[in-house]
Amino acid sequence: MKNKVSIASLEEKVKALVRPERFAHILRVAELAREIARNNGLDPERAYLAALLHDAARDLPEEELLRLAPPKNEVERAHPLALHGRAARVLARDWGVKDEEVLEAVEGHVFGVDPQNGIGMALYVADVSEPGRGVNGEIRELALAGRLLEAYRRAVRNKVEYLQKKGIPVHPRTLEVYEEL
Template structure:
């Protein structure tokens, strides 16, 4: 792990920032991200780290989210909670995490990541399919069977369909990832 701080210390920092229910979710996501990564030939410990950090800023107030991650577009201005991935990245960097792929995974777990970021795909899938959520089990099983890209394509496609059906504007990054996945072999 490229970091100047231990995983145990990061666990304590994250745990101190979130509600107990969020901490339980974070632990499930981190464990599942590790498992998905290992089943797909990726570094399980780096995936665990991304999972540990992904919701570090999720329970912060809007003012703090806006301070850590100023909105870059209208979707973010209208939905400040959507900034929590970028804000979590800022926190992780401040805590000494330097692994760019992990940082991109943390930031991208809200909007999606480039399909070249295997850790990011593992985290995205773990976040939307961890057993405590009670949904997306088929996506989780697909990823655990070694079909990470296929699972990620399904996960992002489901998110786009859900948001579109609800009339919620798509974040430009989500739309870009969705289009990239449609063109991927």
């Protein structure tokens, strides 16, 4: 389902909620997600929309994250910042976004999405590999070369291995996606 909300109005809503550096990151991710989508036969404007919304709740106070997205497991209770994807989904829905694939992408950019959600994979890869981060350039290049599923597999694997190496608990949804891939 196409959205009837204007991108410009959503940009203003997001910009009002995040720090300038975060908004710059969001715009880099949005442009990259658009390009990844285009190079993989997906709708570039839906990918841009998902990326524009993905970190809308990232700079909210912890109490607000908990209100918008009550924790569902111990990892989320211990790390409320992990709720920002689900909280951003709530905001996006409240702002009039109805596209379920886009909403799932927004929520799933933190823990991973079902590989059937191409928009979600494009967003996940764009978020972890946008040039401002200075890492994961090889993942970005794979996605831009039309090899999105391969790029997504690497991105999820890298995240799980990184968290395990640091002794940080891996979210159950991330482990599900990791096993699925």
